[in-house]
Amino acid sequence: MSHGNAETLTVPRAPSSMLVTGGAGFIGSSFIRTRLADPACTSRIVNLDLLTYAGNLENLAGHVEEPERAGRYSFVRGDIRDQALVERLLEQHKVDALVHFAAESHVDRSIHGPRDFIETNVLGTFAILEAVRARKAAGHDVHLHHVSTDEVFGSLGDTGFFVETTAYDPRSPYSASKAASDHLVRAYAHTYGLSTTLSNCSNNYGPFQFPEKLIPLMIANCLEGKPLPVYGDGQNVRDWLYVDDHAEAVWLVLTRGAPGTSWNVGGRNEKKNLDLLHELIEVVARHANKDAAALRALITFVKDRPGHDRRYAIDCGKIERLLGWTPRHDFGAGIEATVRWTFANRGWIDRVRSGAYREWLDTNYGKR
Ligand code: NAD
Ligand code: TDX
Numbered sequence: 001m002s003h004g005n006a007e008t009l010t011v012p013r014a015p016s017s018m019l020v021t022g023g024a025g026f027i028g029s030s031f032i033r034t035r036l037a038d039p040a041c042t043s044r045i046v047n048l049d050l051l052t053y054a055g056n057l058e059n060l061a062g063h064v065e066e067p068e069r070a071g072r073y074s075f076v077r078g079d080i081r082d083q084a085l086v087e088r089l090l091e092q093h094k095v096d097a098l099v100h101f102a103a104e105s106h107v108d109r110s111i112h113g114p115r116d117f118i119e120t121n122v123l124g125t126f127a128i129l130e131a132v133r134a135r136k137a138a139g140h141d142v143h144l145h146h147v148s149t150d151e152v153f154g155s156l157g158d159t160g161f162f163v164e165t166t167a168y169d170p171r172s173p174y175s176a177s178k179a180a181s182d183h184l185v186r187a188y189a190h191t192y193g194l195s196t197t198l199s200n201c202s203n204n205y206g207p208f209q210f211p212e213k214l215i216p217l218m219i220a221n222c223l224e225g226k227p228l229p230v231y232g233d234g235q236n237v238r239d240w241l242y243v244d245d246h247a248e249a250v251w252l253v254l255t256r257g258a259p260g261t262s263w264n265v266g267g268r269n270e271k272k273n274l275d276l277l278h279e280l281i282e283v284v285a286r287h288a289n290k291d292a293a294a295l296r297a298l299i300t301f302v303k304d305r306p307g308h309d310r311r312y313a314i315d316c317g318k319i320e321r322l323l324g325w326t327p328r329h330d331f332g333a334g335i336e337a338t339v340r341w342t343f344a345n346r347g348w349i350d351r352v353r354s355g356a357y358r359e360w361l362d363t364n365y366g367k368r
Contacts, residue, residue, distance in 0.1 A: 005258075008322050012255045013143060015043045015097035019089055021080050021128065022055070022102030023047030026209045027147070029059035031099065031247040036069050041251070046093050047075045048086070049102065051361055058348060058357075059208045077365050080124035086131035090142055097143045099254060100128055103178070106212050107151075110174035111306055121177035122184070129188045136194060143195045145254045146185045150202045150239070150266065150312050151175035161315035162200070164262045171307050189260050197257040199250060202266040202314045206243035206334065207341040211349055214238075215335075218277060219342045220349050222284045222295050232304030234274030237311035241267035242334035245327040252323045263323075266314025269331050274299075279331075283339045 018035075022028040024047065035041045049055045057075070064073045074093075078085045080102045089095065102124060104110065104117045125146070132142045153162040154169030170179040182198060189196040205215040218228050249265040257263060271279075277299065285292035319325045329337070342349065351357045 005322075007258055007261050007318075008256050009258055013097065014255065015143070017044045017046070017093050017095045017097075019046050019048060019086075019093065019095045019098045021048050021098070021100045024049040024051055024055035024057055024059055024075075025101060025105070026054070026059070026206075027204055027243055027246055028099075028101035029056075029208055030206065030243045031101065031250055032060060032073070033063045034244055034247045035251065036063055036073060038251075042072075043097070044072045044093065045074075046089055046095070047073070048078055048080065048089060049075070050079050051077055051365065052104075053352075053358075054105065054210050056208070056348075056352060056357060058351075081119065081127045083127040083131050086128055087134055090131060090135050090140070095142055097145065097254060098128065098132060099145045099147070099250065100125065101147045103147075103181075104174070106210075107172050107174045108212070108305060110172055110177070114173035114177075117173050117177040121174075122180045125181035125184055129184055129194070132194055133188065133192050136192070141195060143197070143254070143259070144185065145250065145257075146182065146196060146198045147250060148182050148198060148200045149175065149178050150200050150264070150314050151309065152179040152182055152200060153312075155309035156311040156313055158311070161313045162264060163315045164200075164264050164318060171309060186260075195259040197253050197259070198262045199253050200262065200264050200314075201246050201249070202239035202241050202312060204241055204243045204246050206338050207345070208348070209243070211353060214273065214276075215240075215280065215338065216342070216349075218280055219284055219339060220353075222281065222290075222298065223288065223342075223346070226298070227300040228277060228295075228298045229300055229302045230274060230277065231302060232308060234277070234301065235272050236308060237270050237272050237313065238276075239266045239313050240269045240271060240276070240331060240334075241265065241327060242329035242337075245329055248328070249319060249325050252325050253319070256323055263319045264314045264316050265319060265325075266316045267327050267331070268314075268316065269327075270311075270313050271331075280335060280339075283335050287339050287343055
């Protein structure tokens, strides 16, 4: 592999076979959809996903079935904590790049039940690393790209940005579990010489996001006339990025990031939660032909999230400068696309919320 400078490769990595974990989730499915649609990407893709409440094969429907794509794509229902399974897949499919999205991803759930977060995010990443280490010992190098979050950096005051070298300061069970996984990835690169890259991204939004996260929850509740729960004073700040722009960043880092490098990814799009909600309501009202004032009346201030981080903001200058990445969707266009998608896919929301999808899973894949 040739290095362009300390951070980038001159000759891009060109994976022939990728193992993608969590490819039935929100961001992983965007990555698979966009890779299969990109003529510049010829990699075969194996999607390893446990199909937890957050994983849904419908997220890939219409994108993986055509014969030329079906020949390049396969799905395995399984657990990343199953090291023997991961090793077997790496060997069987001659995998040369592993893109690791699988995780428990919702902060509120991590507060109510941290165990799954430690099991999946920490022990799952450990199993992935052990599998890659075993392949390396057998003479087969697998590059690992680890997908992480800006939440590992903690919480900002009114000013400042997270850069790649900001010290870690995770403050929720979710962010602590992601920080632990990041540390393990770096430690394995350092100690065992694994080839790894890492990205830390800000809040994503877009189609197929599970309606527990702020934006899809608020759209769904607007449509159903339910209260719109704003935590605390609604002045917490997040930096929002359209999901396909994140998927593109992951591909760029995977193919052009030098081993051992980390990349911050963000939308340069900070919003206070309450301001975002007001903007969102205007768009939903227009699409639903509803009265925006009636939707605003649904806003309900509720008890704050324990330990609620005040502000996240990413400095994504490095990936812009060195890899030429830039978000393609501004917030207005991204929110329009998201609301339009939601209106056209209300069945998807009803199914993932109602448990009909779980019944389908039990029938087709057996109970777990
Ligand atoms: P998601 O919850 O929508 O999807 C997670 C996927 O992982 C699901 O398909 C689930 O079935 C699968 N999974 C969970 N446990 C598994 C296990 N033990 N074995 C195999 N598969 C398992 O999450 P997302 O929002 O798509 O996030 C993907 C990644 O990106 C995560 O690592 C997350 O920390 C990170 N991230 C998310 C955001 C965001 O705003 N959503 C921002 C930055 C980083
Ligand atoms: O009902 C709500 N009301 C509310 O005020 C919900 C669900 C959230 N909020 C607030 C909490 C946050 O300040 O909105 C903001 C965004 O909340 P989430 O959508 O839960 O996202 P966040 O906690 O910021 O974490 C997200 O971004 C980083 C993802 O869930 C993580 O996976 C990612 O790593």
